[in-house]
Amino acid sequence: MQLLINALIAGSLAALLASGLSLVYGILRVFNLALGQTVLIGGYVAWWLFDGMHLPMLVTILGGIGAGALVSWLTYDVFVKPFYRRHPHLTLVTTIALGMMLDALILLVFEERPRSIQLTWGRTLEFGGMIIGVPQLFLVITTLVLLCLFAFLLHSTAFGRRIRAVAQQDTAAMSLGVDAPSLHRLILIMSGVLAACGGIFIAIDQNLSPTLAFPLTIKAYAAVTAGGMGNVWGTILCAYLIALLEQLVVGVHWFGAFYVPAGFQATVPLLFIIIFLLFKPTGLFLRASRAA
Amino acid sequence: MKRTLALGALAALLLAACQPTQTGTTGGTSSSQASVIKIGYIGPLTGDAASFGNDDLHGAQIAVDEVNAAGGINGQQVELIAEDGRCNGSDAASAAQKLVNVDHVVAIIGGQCSSETLAAAPIVEAAHVVLISPVSSSPDVTHAGDYVFRNYPSDGLKGKALGTYLKKAAFKKLAIISENTDFCQGIRSSVAKDLPSGVTIVFDELVDPGTKDYRSLMTRLRKADFDVFLANGQSDATDAAMVTQLRELGMKQQIVGTDTADSANLGKIATKAVEGMKPLSVPSLRATGSGSTPADAFVRTFRGKYGEAQQSMFFAALSYDATSVILRTIGQVGMDGTKIKDALYAMPPYHGIAGTFSFDSNGDVIGIPFAMKVFKKGVLMQAELIPIESSAMTESSSSIQ
Numbered sequence A: 001m002q003l004l005i006n007a008l009i010a011g012s013l014a015a016l017l018a019s020g021l022s023l024v025y026g027i028l029r030v031f032n033l034a035l036g037q038t039v040l041i042g043g044y045v046a047w048w049l050f051d052g053m054h055l056p057m058l059v060t061i062l063g064g065i066g067a068g069a070l071v072s073w074l075t076y077d078v079f080v081k082p083f084y085r086r087h088p089h090l091t092l093v094t095t096i097a098l099g100m101m102l103d104a105l106i107l108l109v110f111e112e113r114p115r116s117i118q119l120t121w122g123r124t125l126e127f128g129g130m131i132i133g134v135p136q137l138f139l140v141i142t143t144l145v146l147l148c149l150f151a152f153l154l155h156s157t158a159f160g161r162r163i164r165a166v167a168q169q170d171t172a173a174m175s176l177g178v179d180a181p182s183l184h185r186l187i188l189i190m191s192g193v194l195a196a197c198g199g200i201f202i203a204i205d206q207n208l209s210p211t212l213a214f215p216l217t218i219k220a221y222a223a224v225t226a227g228g229m230g231n232v233w234g235t236i237l238c239a240y241l242i243a244l245l246e247q248l249v250v251g252v253h254w255f256g257a258f259y260v261p262a263g264f265q266a267t268v269p270l271l272f273i274i275i276f277l278l279f280k281p282t283g284l285f286l287r288a289s290r291a292a
Numbered sequence B: 001m002k003r004t005l006a007l008g009a010l011a012a013l014l015l016a017a018c019q020p021t022q023t024g025t026t027g028g029t030s031s032s033q034a035s036v037i038k039i040g041y042i043g044p045l046t047g048d049a050a051s052f053g054n055d056d057l058h059g060a061q062i063a064v065d066e067v068n069a070a071g072g073i074n075g076q077q078v079e080l081i082a083e084d085g086r087c088n089g090s091d092a093a094s095a096a097q098k099l100v101n102v103d104h105v106v107a108i109i110g111g112q113c114s115s116e117t118l119a120a121a122p123i124v125e126a127a128h129v130v131l132i133s134p135v136s137s138s139p140d141v142t143h144a145g146d147y148v149f150r151n152y153p154s155d156g157l158k159g160k161a162l163g164t165y166l167k168k169a170a171f172k173k174l175a176i177i178s179e180n181t182d183f184c185q186g187i188r189s190s191v192a193k194d195l196p197s198g199v200t201i202v203f204d205e206l207v208d209p210g211t212k213d214y215r216s217l218m219t220r221l222r223k224a225d226f227d228v229f230l231a232n233g234q235s236d237a238t239d240a241a242m243v244t245q246l247r248e249l250g251m252k253q254q255i256v257g258t259d260t261a262d263s264a265n266l267g268k269i270a271t272k273a274v275e276g277m278k279p280l281s282v283p284s285l286r287a288t289g290s291g292s293t294p295a296d297a298f299v300r301t302f303r304g305k306y307g308e309a310q311q312s313m314f315f316a317a318l319s320y321d322a323t324s325v326i327l328r329t330i331g332q333v334g335m336d337g338t339k340i341k342d343a344l345y346a347m348p349p350y351h352g353i354a355g356t357f358s359f360d361s362n363g364d365v366i367g368i369p370f371a372m373k374v375f376k377k378g379v380l381m382q383a384e385l386i387p388i389e390s391s392a393m394t395e396s397s398s399s400i401q
Helices: A002-028 A035-052 A055-083 A090-108 A133-155 A160-168 A170-175 A180-205 A210-226 A232-251 A268-280 B004-018 B030-037 B050-069 B089-102 B114-127 B140-143 B155-168 B182-191 B215-223 B236-246 B264-269 B294-306 B313-335 B337-345
Strands: A124-126 A130-132 B037-043 B078-084 B108-111 B130-133 B148-150 B173-179 B202-206 B228-232 B254-257 B278-281 B356-359 B370-376 B379-384
Touching: A002 A035, A002 A130, A002 A133, A002 A160, A002 A180, A002 A210, A002 A232, A002 B215, A035 A055, A035 A090, A035 A180, A035 A210, A055 A090, A055 A180, A090 A210, A124 A133, A130 A133, A133 A160, A133 A180, A160 A170, A160 A180, A170 A180, A210 A268, A232 A268, A232 B215, B004 B202, B030 B173, B030 B356, B037 B050, B037 B089, B037 B114, B050 B078, B050 B294, B050 B313, B050 B337, B078 B089, B089 B108, B089 B114, B108 B313, B114 B130, B114 B140, B114 B148, B130 B313, B130 B337, B140 B155, B155 B278, B155 B370, B155 B379, B173 B182, B173 B215, B182 B202, B182 B228, B202 B215, B215 B236, B228 B236, B236 B254, B236 B264, B264 B379, B278 B379, B294 B313, B313 B337
Parallel strands: B037 B078, B037 B108, B108 B130, B130 B148, B173 B202, B173 B228, B228 B254, B254 B278
Antiparallel strands: A124 A130, B278 B370, B370 B379
């Protein structure tokens, strides 16, 4: 059972990062490889406001989110918009370049030593043999609330309907009066906000270090790929699923005989995904009819 | 007059610009070049490890300046030529080539990173030039060559030191989680090799470099029966994640760490979780700069010239000691590499500012101890010194400080 809690914590982080990313891919067909850096900047700004400026937690979180939004706005207008219409793969190069620049910026501004946000209410709760820290419980619940909000926005509002319209057919939506370009910008900013939340998550749960960015991006893309490219729900479910697999791989005494060495924690779930995609290349949750 | 000076300065600048690498010169003008004794320095002057690379260079420079101010060695001034080894083998090898073949240095201080020292070793060995590394800790340096010395204890001895601690504290069941890197693997195998009788390793897991999610490993660890945990991470970032998630699951056992946990920053990013954690590392320099010992004088000079040490004043002190030993030995036996080497092996314990030390038959240091530190309210304190018995020595050698 403890493994389930562990998976919930790890999965929440992955889901935060991957859901925005999946939306961006689903609509713009753009890979944002500077995502990890956006995450770090959100986290680092929050850390700086909390630890350096001694501001209350709420302001800190808003500041971090603001920074994430700002970075993704810049990402869209400078590094994505001028290029993605020519060829979607151009943005692969431009966002990698942006990522490198942001890496250097993070090193320069926040230095290379790790940072963390330490909450004063860092107690742990125990019920029925399961243990979870209060900050972690807060993080898991906040993530679920955020993702539900995200779902509500996407499926039950006029704004969400416009997004889905753009996702299905860009030009047709535009001819019906949907302002697709500014929606694109908004979507990227939304993914930046979710990424920044992920960064704050990391700062509270673990610690931030400048080398973290690229592995984060990779992990988020694993969930995006497994969930069916561009399928937001599939992506979120897969993020939790991969996390659960990771915990099961090292946490379970397999067949009562052996433990899988911890070094395989990240590889085994990805292997699963690859094998699965061999048989169902559209991803775990994408129906074939929608793939076209 | 002013114009000639300016022109001269320009010419000097141009000449300096033509030189392929940076040279830190002291004293010696071009007219006295022939009678200058050249000492090389290899260390990371740029990049991630530049903090201690520069600390060590400054330590060595102070030793050279002091000798020069006192009239040099038998009337000859000493020049320190610094090369950037960038904490990697290939840069360190070309630095060593240049120092040995172009500058014809008498001896080399460095490298600082183990990879630098190991790459420079075959070059100095072939040229019969003595090399002392102030801070390289890799077990491989022990057998790197006859002309290769170091005054930093080998990681290969860390297992023994940890064993000494475990035995003294009466711990019986050790749990280890290690990151899969050269450094951590070296410590892991050293601990396994020198485990004292009665102590068993009950949990031993290896994780991918950079892992931050240890929750399921810790869930398993909680079911294991252990009384002491070794957090063997490559950086304080992973150490922090390990100990935080261990404490989160309510485990109260003693935690020990390695050099990477000897970090003031760790106390800041995981204040509660590291309370009582004991990093096993080298001592801190006790001198604060206010006393009257030679070490205090060194700290004062260092701060006056270069400000606070970027990484560790103890590292700078080791570099100062290494340089002082070399310069003193040159004064005694002259500039022949083989004679300097023999004199170093035969050297009686030298009273340096980092400790009193000599070299064993492998060129490893005897006398610089390990130290067990402890976190109290997020701040590192020195708890106890753990003397080292060198693997090559049979007699005891625990005369420290």
